[in-house]
Amino acid sequence: MDISVVLNYIIQVFHYLFFAYGFIVLTSCIFLAILSTIETKSYLRKNSFVNYKDVLSSKIAPSISIIAPAYNESLNIVENVRSLLSTHYVNYEVIIVNDGSKDDSLEKLIKNYDLEKVDYLINQKLKTKPIRAGVFKSKNPAFEKLVVVDKENGGKADALNVGLNVSKNDYVACIDVDCLLLEDSLQKMIKPFLEYTDKRVVASGGVIRIANSCKIENGKLLDVNFPKNKLVQFQILEYLRSFLLGRMAWSRLDGLLVISGAFGMFDKEIAIEVGGYDTATVGEDMEIVVRMRRYLEEQNIKYKVAYIPDPLCWTEAPDSYKILTSQRNRWTRGTIETLKLHKKIGFNPRYRILGMLSYPYWLIFERLAPIIEVMGMLFFILLISTRDLQWLYVLGFFTAAYLSSVIYTLISLLIEETTYHQYKKKGVGLQFVIAAFLEPLILHPVILYAAIKGNIDYYFNKNIKWGVMTRKGLSG
Amino acid sequence: MNSFSFVFTSFSFNDFPIIIKIIWILAAIFFLILLFFIVYLKVLRHRLRVKEATNLELEKKYEELIITYVFADSGEGRINEAQSVIIEKIKPSLQNTNNRKIFIKSLMKLMGEVSGGTVNSVDKLFIALGLLKQARAKLQHKKWHIIAIGIRDLRVFKIKEVREEVKVHINHPRTEVRTQAYLYFIEVFGFEGLDFLDDLTAFISKWDQIGILGALENIKQQNMPDVKRWLCSENDSVVLLTLELVKIYNIFNTTKELLDLIHHNNADVRLKSIQVLSYFFCLEAVVPLKEIMNSLTEKEQIAVLKMLENMATEQDEAFILSHINSPVFDIKVMALKILKRINHGKFLAQKEDNKDSTHLKIIEFLEKN
Numbered sequence: 012m013d014i015s016v017v018l019n020y021i022i023q024v025f026h027y028l029f030f031a032y033g034f035i036v037l038t039s040c041i042f043l044a045i046l047s048t049i050e051t052k053s054y055l056r057k058n059s060f061v062n063y064k065d066v067l068s069s070k071i072a073p074s075i076s077i078i079a080p081a082y083n084e085s086l087n088i089v090e091n092v093r094s095l096l097s098t099h100y101v102n103y104e105v106i107i108v109n110d111g112s113k114d115d116s117l118e119k120l121i122k123n124y125d126l127e128k129v130d131y132l133i134n135q136k137l138k139t140k141p142i143r144a145g146v147f148k149s150k151n152p153a154f155e156k157l158v159v160v161d162k163e164n165g166g167k168a169d170a171l172n173v174g175l176n177v178s179k180n181d182y183v184a185c186i187d188v189d190c191l192l193l194e195d196s197l198q199k200m201i202k203p204f205l206e207y208t209d210k211r212v213v214a215s216g217g218v219i220r221i222a223n224s225c226k227i228e229n230g231k232l233l234d235v236n237f238p239k240n241k242l243v244q245f246q247i248l249e250y251l252r253s254f255l256l257g258r259m260a261w262s263r264l265d266g267l268l269v270i271s272g273a274f275g276m277f278d279k280e281i282a283i284e285v286g287g288y289d290t291a292t293v294g295e296d297m298e299i300v301v302r303m304r305r306y307l308e309e310q311n312i313k314y315k316v317a318y319i320p321d322p323l324c325w326t327e328a329p330d331s332y333k334i335l336t337s338q339r340n341r342w343t344r345g346t347i348e349t350l351k352l353h354k355k356i357g358f359n360p361r362y363r364i365l366g367m368l369s370y371p372y373w374l375i376f377e378r379l380a381p382i383i384e385v386m387g388m389l390f391f392i393l394l395i396s397t398r399d400l401q402w403l404y405v406l407g408f409f410t411a412a413y414l415s416s417v418i419y420t421l422i423s424l425l426i427e428e429t430t431y432h433q434y435k436k437k438g439v440g441l442q443f444v445i446a447a448f449l450e451p452l453i454l455h456p457v458i459l460y461a462a463i464k465g466n467i468d469y470y471f472n473k474n475i476k477w478g479v480m481t482r483k484g485l486s487g
Numbered sequence: 488m489n490s491f492s493f494v495f496t497s498f499s500f501n502d503f504p505i506i507i508k509i510i511w512i513l514a515a516i517f518f519l520i521l522l523f524f525i526v527y528l529k530v531l532r533h534r535l536r537v538k539e540a541t542n543l544e545l546e547k548k549y550e551e552l553i554i555t556y557v558f559a560d561s562g563e564g565r566i567n568e569a570q571s572v573i574i575e576k577i578k579p580s581l582q583n584t585n586n587r588k589i590f591i592k593s594l595m596k597l598m599g600e601v602s603g604g605t606v607n608s609v610d611k612l613f614i615a616l617g618l619l620k621q622a623r624a625k626l627q628h629k630k631w632h633i634i635a636i637g638i639r640d641l642r643v644f645k646i647k648e649v650r651e652e653v654k655v656h657i658n659h660p661r662t663e664v665r666t667q668a669y670l671y672f673i674e675v676f677g678f679e680g681l682d683f684l685d686d687l688t689a690f691i692s693k694w695d696q697i698g699i700l701g702a703l704e705n706i707k708q709q710n711m712p713d714v715k716r717w718l719c720s721e722n723d724s725v726v727l728l729t730l731e732l733v734k735i736y737n738i739f740n741t742t743k744e745l746l747d748l749i750h751h752n753n754a755d756v757r758l759k760s761i762q763v764l765s766y767f768f769c770l771e772a773v774v775p776l777k778e779i780m781n782s783l784t785e786k787e788q789i790a791v792l793k794m795l796e797n798m799a800t801e802q803d804e805a806f807i808l809s810h811i812n813s814p815v816f817d818i819k820v821m822a823l824k825i826l827k828r829i830n831h832g833k834f835l836a837q838k839e840d841n842k843d844s845t846h847l848k849i850i851e852f853l854e855k856n
Contacts, residue, residue, distance in 0.1 A: 062698065066694075068704075069700060071700065134816040134817070202694060206693070207692070208724070401507060404510055417521055425524065443528070
């Protein structure tokens, strides 16, 4: 057979494969948008009858442990802990796990919260790095809910596992210490665990919102502002899309694979039964959810991973390209590690939605997406160099693809406006629209670069772990 | 000829190849959708801002009218002329759904802040404005959330005469409707309203338990009905709720039923019964619980040992010693703790009997604390 015929045949196959991929991406976006709209409407309707006040004063409200690992957080640790201690829920404790910080985090906590070392019997259900200076509690009754554990450095997952060992409550809320929790966040997160009677709720995840430029005082969010920094603006759109469209739809399908590490609540018994957080991965937040789901499917236990779309947790987003690429690089590696570790569930009908829908979607549209995109670019270059292209078609194709991505972002904006309407100030709408048009052109290439670098680092640079995440702090 | 020169030689769209036509039609559709969304976003944001301001104004206006109405009450038990004027002023505006929502919200807000005669006055306003009729009609609606709104309104305004109509919904398939129905019975009829438990077949969630107990806490007249029948209910969730009532309201005359419940099929019921018996310091429970200890779940065994923490005597030593080497950490801790209290010598001897590091760590901790 003539080589040019073979080449032509290969090009045709690739052509149809890319077309099919693009078509499925577009269709799934439409499908997810519809599902998330239905789910959001249903959630808001259901919750319009809920009285969250009862749970605050109830004698039978379950106790919750907030576990917050901290590593070299000296700059903001005192304010961050104050914010965690000011939630309205009654039965809770805050466990700060100082993960071998090299700075003066522990000293600052001891000084500001009047801490003293106490004897604390820890049930070592999960293997962790040893305790360093010990367990501390406050002499001041005003801070009786605070427990500080100082341990040797072992990474975020290891610190969370120490928190799981130390906690004496049935439910644990694992959060990033620098996150700002709204006062009613715990009662909203605990609700799904208490309301389902036909299945066991094993985890609930909350929406993460970006707090850059917001007015925060004494650990409380006073005013929501839209930041001037374009990079942060783009990330706000990205988060809205991800949390209000993607995860909401997956929640409807009962196929959620990720609960953000910044704020998630777990049934401690199950979390420990599956072995706690995996210290060998950088995507421990996704990995534990997949492992819990896998375990429950294998045990034939009826379960649910719940999702709360209310804006409960506010965090600081990277405002420099360098930190952003480092963060996304880690997310990519975390996704690869988790999917590889649990490849058994992929396309396996035994795991129902998890195996037949969630896993394949994550594999094809999250894990492989950057690779396919780069292949698409190379294919395009190949076409330019070997074919006489229909440039009008090319232009039309790129225009349609670009416009569809902006539409998808606008749908998430419309959902945000009709539901939570957080950015109320005049003029923000226009800024939103401008950002929506610019985001695919500016942020997307950066994210793509970070994802490709994440792939390269995963396969060729095994020593890279978390990377540095420099924060400026939320309190203004 | 490449496509660019093709464009310049022919401007007719019809002459383009079909694939180009499709892609550009698609792009045009997307563009129009985008344009529509941008305009819609602009209008929506504007409307939301205006609506927020209007609603605030309306809320303020209604609150003022309601307060004037309440203060105009002469205490004669009927609506007077001044009040009638206010009613006529409010009535026409309530044709609008949004206004009605805001008005009911304002009324509810006031109901939460007032007591005594003022409550009756507000109730009368609710009826005079025809809102009772509307709430009642909502109970027959096909949509669950309309029914729930109807029951909620009847609950807040404490309308007693719809008891039977609400009772129909206590086993409604939607939990939100059921919750409103439970709360209606408690908030309107107090402890007497708990008799809805007799006919309840649906499962009460822990969240609903919290709601029910919270509503009961707000009731001043605590005339608790006989709860024994609910401790024998076939609905396990009714038993669980009743166990909470027994504990919170110290209903001591239920010991016999509680002792029966430690043999219940449902592990949650057994666990809760043990906890309540422990709370009541019920010595009669010790022997039967020790007898069935090995058949209990881990959580129940821990609850039994917690119970024995204060009740165990030297006679229980053999039983306690049999749990000292339990593989379950909490059981081990509890057993050693009890041993320390009932036989300190034997507790110290444990250091020599078992050299396991966890065992020694627990003993060391208990020695200090």
